[in-house]
């Protein structure tokens with residue numbers, strides 16, 4: 284069901300987003316989310332609205348080693364117009380090799396590099412969002428990646444956080460390095476590593492970045508949970524586009540709202556229980572297709588149950604059954620038990636969702652903050668920061 288909201292005093296029509304040779308009509312990017320933004324979820328989101336839909340991240344090393352799971356992650360449906368992938372790596376050689384492989388084998392049309400991961404086991408070795416602090420390493424990775432991508436005119440973008448903490452901000456400096464290296468766009472998640480997913484994203488920092496880097500497309504990320512948030516972000520920061528993560532978890536229709544908003548329309552999707560049930564069942568079917576395995580597909584849908592029904596009056600017992608659903612037939616039965624007459628609940632469905640938590644003192648290698656240049660021992664330690672990683 285759609286509804287027309289009260290007209291805003293100001294209408295916003297944002298021009299298409301240009302990332303290198305690509306023009307993205309609706310300047311909206313689905314944030315890469317490990318374990319979420321696979322082919323199945325991207326398809327659902329795409330069916331609602333335009334934009335750029337990025338894969339989950341893969342590590343450079345796993346790509347170079349051609350691990351089957353990594354090759355699966357960077358696969359796209361044949362109708363994904365711009366095949367966008369995200370790579371995470373901690374050294375220029377491996378990142379360069381991974382980008383070269385993707386480009387030579389024509390596996391993507393756009394590559395994003397992830398410099399935002401806050402996971403302690405990664406940052407304590409100097410990887411993820413700890414990495415941009417070492418400007419020599421950051422420069423080498425970005426320059427190499429851009430060079431390799433440019434062999435086939437593939438635009439390369441970066442995604443990062445503000446810095447390690449408020450006393451160790453890196454984003455303006457990193458953005459200048461990236462601009463000079465020739466990136467096609469820069470996305471900033473307005474939080475520090477220390478904040479992880481807590482508190483609020485700092486949109487002022489995004490505005491500062493916009494001002495400091497007027498000549499490269501800037502994408503604002505953090506705390507966009509509705510089309511109205513997206514409009515506010517653009518109005519407050521002047522960004523060229525927005526990146527949406529947790530806000531679309533369990534709400535692929537948000538991309539419809541975002542497209543409407545950016546086209547100046549006041550139409551918004553307001554699904555009732557019945558529509559949500561249809562959508563999550565379809566999501567499950569697509570996951571089964573994506574993984575080629577019913578049990579695996581159903582294991583994957585379980586975490587989405589809480590997101591889809593967040594704010595809908597659904598009993599605890601039914602929720603727990605759905606959260607352990609073994610197969611499609613059972614899922615269909617459980618969904619039939621829902622009260623399909625319940626409409627859109629309004630406010631309870633809206634607002635923040637997904638990961639939050641509290642700030643944590645960053646885990647960094649001993650003495651990491653003492654120098655902006657990577658030491659030999661630190662270089663050795665970094666190798667482990669690419670093993671077994673998932674998420675940003």
Ligand SMILES: Cc1cc2nc3c(=O)[nH]c(=O)nc-3n(C[C@H](O)[C@H](O)[C@H](O)COP(=O)(O)O)c2cc1C
Nearest residue numbers: 314315316317340397472505506527528529674675
């Ligand atoms: C479950 C989950 C997985 C994520 N995985 C990645 C990832 O693989 N790469 C990345 O750059 N960021 C990752 N992120 C961070 C998001 O892309 C985004 O920057 C962050 O959630 C802030 O945006 P939001 O407020 O719209 O959620 C992840 C976030 C979540 C919640």
